[in-house]
Amino acid sequence: xxxxVIVGSQWGDEGKGKVIDxxxxxxxxxxxxxxxxxxxHTVVVGDKKYALHLIPSGILNKDAVNVIGNGVxxxxxxxxxxxxxxxxxxxxxxxxxxxxxxxxVMPYHKVLDRLxxxxxxxxxxxxxxxxIGPAYMDKVERSxxxxxxxxxxxxxxxxxxxxxxxxxxxxxxxxxxxPLNAAEIIHxxxxxxxxxxxxxxxxxxxxxxxxxxNKKVLxxxxxxxxxxxxxGTYPYVTSSHPISGGFAIGSGIGPNLIEEVIGxxxxxxxxxxxxxxxxELDNEIGDRIREAGHEFGTTTGRPRRCGxxxxxxxxxxxxxxxxxxxxxxxLDVLSGFDKLKVCVGYTHKGNxxxxxxxxxxxxxxxxxxxxxxxxxxxxxxxxxxxxxLPVQAxxxxxxxxxxxxxxxxxxxxxxxxxxxxxxxxxxxx
Ligand code: GDP
Ligand code: IMO
Ligand code: MG
Numbered sequence: 535x536x537x538x539v540i541v542g543s544q545w546g547d548e549g550k551g552k553v554i555d556x557x558x559x560x561x562x563x564x565x566x567x568x569x570x571x572x573x574x575h576t577v578v579v580g581d582k583k584y585a586l587h588l589i590p591s592g593i594l595n596k597d598a599v600n601v602i603g604n605g606v607x608x609x610x611x612x613x614x615x616x617x618x619x620x621x622x623x624x625x626x627x628x629x630x631x632x633x634x635x636x637x638x639v640m641p642y643h644k645v646l647d648r649l650x651x652x653x654x655x656x657x658x659x660x661x662x663x664x665x666i667g668p669a670y671m672d673k674v675e676r677s678x679x680x681x682x683x684x685x686x687x688x689x690x691x692x693x694x695x696x697x698x699x700x701x702x703x704x705x706x707x708x709x710x711x712x713p714l715n716a717a718e719i720i721h722x723x724x725x726x727x728x729x730x731x732x733x734x735x736x737x738x739x740x741x742x743x744x745x746x747x748n749k750k751v752l753x754x755x756x757x758x759x760x761x762x763x764x765x766g767t768y769p770y771v772t773s774s775h776p777i778s779g780g781f782a783i784g785s786g787i788g789p790n791l792i793e794e795v796i797g798x799x800x801x802x803x804x805x806x807x808x809x810x811x812x813x814e815l816d817n818e819i820g821d822r823i824r825e826a827g828h829e830f831g832t833t834t835g836r837p838r839r840c841g842x843x844x845x846x847x848x849x850x851x852x853x854x855x856x857x858x859x860x861x862x863x864x865l866d867v868l869s870g871f872d873k874l875k876v877c878v879g880y881t882h883k884g885n886x887x888x889x890x891x892x893x894x895x896x897x898x899x900x901x902x903x904x905x906x907x908x909x910x911x912x913x914x915x916x917x918x919x920x921x922x923l924p925v926q927a928x929x930x931x932x933x934x935x936x937x938x939x940x941x942x943x944x945x946x947x948x949x950x951x952x953x954x955x956x957x958x959x960x961x962x963x
Pocket of ligand 1: 542547548549550551552573574576578674691721826827828832859863865866867946947948949
């Protein structure tokens with residue numbers, strides 16, 4: 535049995551796509567378990583760069599089955615565009631399967647996402663406007679439409695009509711927005727359904743059978759721990775569970791079948807959207823990290839906020855995910871700094887805080903406690919063994935391992951597959 539979960543240990547965009555692509559070369563099944571096309575995973579293969587949103591990052595390895603699990607909110611239009619783009623780039627997309635239980639994103643979800651953000655004024659969450667929050671709201675409220683409904687024409691037509699009428703009332707009465715045209719939406723979704731039907735299966739069975747047959751199953755996280763609806767910086771979070779526990783539900787297997795939890799950890803910290811950020815560098819150091827790390831969103835193109843590595847966050851992620859190891863990403867971006875700071879704790883009104891607080895008012899008042907260490911000047915993007923890294927880079931990694939109490943099994947020194955140092959095997963035989 536070899537079931538591995540990839541989770542983001544910060545605010546998303548840690549480089550999960552790269553590690554998933556790397557580990558997918560050995561995997562039999564790759565599974566997305568939550569979120570939707572709010573995710574943006576960049577995978578670089580040779581000279582080609584792929585931006586993946588809804589489709590698992592295992593798609594570039596032709597031997598793995600790529601599952602879009604029941605916990606995902608599935609945008610049919612976005613999916614078909616992504617498929618078309620991949621096919622135009624010569625990628626085989628026949629390995630995709632979609633859960634019949636996944637909920638679909640409808641046009642009114644996107645409209646309501648935008649209208650709710652506009653209504654928040656200065657208190658915007660900064661969502662991706664992909665309709666994710668409203669789609670999960672409907673799921674929990676029990677008025678969602680699932681893939682099994684989408685591919686059943688009369689059922690879909692009845693459910694969609696009722697929902698569009700209901701949502702139009704909200705759109706016009708509460709937000710003063712333009713009502714949507716039901717006939718146009720239903721017509722478009724019927725044609726999406728025809729293309730989507732061949733991909734649809736009961737994916738929980740596929741994942742379970744693969745685990746039981748001792749196959750290598752890679753559960754592909756999207757977003758990150760601090761975007762989790764329970765454990766993130768609420769309300770500046772997404773509407774799902776990106777932590778490892780979300781996978782049992784989102785892929786339909788028991789939690790006891792998950793063995794290894796890899797926390798994908800950026801060597802510094804970034805976030806998009808609003809909310810307190812204790813180690814933020816709103817200065818030329820932050821600008822330098824943003825430029826060196828090309829820190830602009832894959833989904834929205836927004837510049838990402840940058841700061842020093844915050845190990846209070848990573849320790850918290852290690853706890854709530856049950857992280858068994860880490861993959862340290864974008865270490866090459868930190869080359870050339872004389873000194874590097876790493877946050878190992880917070881103080882709040884003079885008192886030391888060691889655990890990430892729930893209350894954002896407290897978080898906003900926290901001051902970072904830094905450890906400062908010497909940096910390194912060498913370009914490390916060609917290093918292919920741990921020993922070939924400069925001693926100072928090794929010290930940086932060892933400081934992280936010591937503080938978090940979890941080993942760094944993978945070190946990434948560039949966006950390409952080849953720029954990956956594996957210190958220890960991930961899958962068990
Ligand atoms: P994800 O959402 O967690 O998959 O991460 P994103 O793809 O949104 O953002 C990570 C960015 O860093 C992408 O542009 C990757 O190509 C890039 N990347 C990943 N690993 C490394 C690395 O080790 N070094 C550098 N320089 N870039 C990397
Ligand atoms: P990947 O998988 C970074 C953020 C949005 C916003 C908040 C809510 O690429 O790491 P939503 O549209 O989900 O309702 O937006 O969550 N967000 C992400 N930030 N990486 C992501 O995914 C994200 N997915 C959502 O920016 O602050
Ligand atoms: Mg991303």
